[in-house]
Amino acid sequence: MFCSSCGNKLKESDNFCSSCGQKSTKNTIKTDFKEKLETFEFSSNILLGGNILTPDRLVITDNEVIYKKRNKYLIGVDESSIPFSRISSIEIDRKLIDSDILIYSTGNQQLKVEDFSVGDAKKIKKIIESRLQS
Ligand SMILES: [Zn+2]
Structure with missing residues (x-):
């Protein structure tokens, strides 16, 4: 085995x-294996317009974004997800007191994540963008 940089003989x-x-x-080959990425979970801003019993939740796993939104009857939740491989961009639509997060995919699918705090929205955007690059 030789050094890939200078050609020095290695043990x-x-x-x-x-x-x-x-x-x-x-060692380089070993680190090529993708580490399993942490799962993050955020809840919509229950004090600022979200429903206090069933806040909407956004889950970021190692390969997709899942949005669990209460349906209009407040019974159960509607769940939608976009894999990172299909996300083209993400934008924060800052409203008066909280934020919507718009996730665009390469298909026609668009995820509008509503009523998250501005701080959470920024974190969510940052996490998703960092995973899009890896
Ligand atoms: Zn070397």
Whole structure:
């Protein structure tokens, strides 16, 4: 095994090149395996217009965004999801006291996530955008 950076001969047990400090290939391959990403869950802003019994929830898993929205009869929830592979962009529509989050997909699907706090909306956007890049 040789260093991928400087060509120095390495031992199988070496994690780093003793000459230039480059990570050994063996180790690089190991880190190529995608770590399982944390799941995040946000609730709509129950004090600012959301329903106090069943707040809408937005769940960000390692591969998709799931929006669980109370239906108009307040019995059960409607659930919709978009995989990260289909998300094209995300926007925050800031209203007077809270925010809607608009998630656009490459298909015709668009997810409008309503009544989340401005702080949560920013966090949600940041998390989703970081996962779109990976
Ligand atoms: Zn090296």
